Amino acid sequence: xxxxxxxxxxxxxxxxxxxxxxxxxxxxxxxxxxxxxxxxxxxxxxxxxxxxxxxxxxxxxxxxxxxxxxxxxxxxxxxxxxxxxxxxxxxxxxxxxxxxxxxxxxxxxxxxxxxxxxxxxxxxxxxxxxxxxxxxxxxxxxxxxxxxxxxxxxxxxxxxxxxxxxxxxxxxxxxxxxxxxxxxxxxxxxxxxxxxxxxxxxxxxxxxxxxxxxxxxxxxxxxxxxxxxxxxxxxxxxxxxxxxxxxxxxxxxxxxxxxxxxxxxxxxxxxxxxxxx
Numbered sequence: 679x680x681x682x683x684x685x686x687x688x689x690x691x692x693x694x695x696x697x698x699x700x701x702x703x704x705x706x707x708x709x710x711x712x713x714x715x716x717x718x719x720x721x722x723x724x725x726x727x728x729x730x731x732x733x734x735x736x737x738x739x740x741x742x743x744x745x746x747x748x749x750x751x752x753x754x755x756x757x758x759x760x761x762x763x764x765x766x767x768x769x770x771x772x773x774x775x776x777x778x779x780x781x782x783x784x785x786x787x788x789x790x791x792x793x794x795x796x797x798x799x800x801x802x803x804x805x806x807x808x809x810x811x812x813x814x815x816x817x818x819x820x821x822x823x824x825x826x827x828x829x830x831x832x833x834x835x836x837x838x839x840x841x842x843x844x845x846x847x848x849x850x851x852x853x854x855x856x857x858x859x860x861x862x863x864x865x866x867x868x869x870x871x872x873x874x875x876x877x878x879x880x881x882x883x884x885x886x887x888x889x890x891x892x893x894x895x896x897x898x899x900x901x902x903x904x905x906x907x908x909x910x911x912x913x914x915x916x917x918x919x920x921x922x923x924x925x926x927x928x929x930x931x932x933x934x935x936x937x938x939x940x941x942x943x944x945x946x947x948x949x950x951x952x953x954x955x
Contacts, residue, residue, distance in 0.1 A: 736797030
């Protein structure tokens, strides 16, 4: 019986020492790495902020171009509708759809395409980084606009084709080759809807990027104090664990000493037996 109690006491003591050592090592490790983890997290959020800002600057280059093109499309649409209502008026086509309209459509379409190509590779390359950040704990990235980046290239190609078709229709009407003015109107309306959707996608992307910037800037401010708070809470919890193990160790020591004393007393022969001898 005494051997069994002694074995349990040794096991309790060993467990207490092991838990205490591991707890102290964990606390020391947390305090050693907390500053580096905090700095690394802040640096990551800062880089994401910079990437989002660069993307927004690129979008800002494209937005005026699509607005200009949309204005020209609206001008053609309005002119074609007025021409359709006054088909008998001589010279109205030349007045409402002059050569400058065709030239402006060409220049605006080319400028839009060049600026879009300049920023699209950046948008496509960085969107995966931003969406990957969404997998981090407590980090939420709005992805409504970002998810449309993959379709912008196709939309841009479609807009370019539609602009070319609209130009051809306008030229045919001006040269009086028999093309109906309604074809110009229909093409302008369809292209206007495409341009509006393209512009709406750009605005949504820009809003998502702005939201991302606001989020990562908030994370930059909150991360260092949160990590410090975690380290402090872990230290207090570890102190309680160490204290409980010290108490357990002391009780095991006291129990061991009590058992040893009891065994010693049981091994002392009775006094009367000694006298009889």
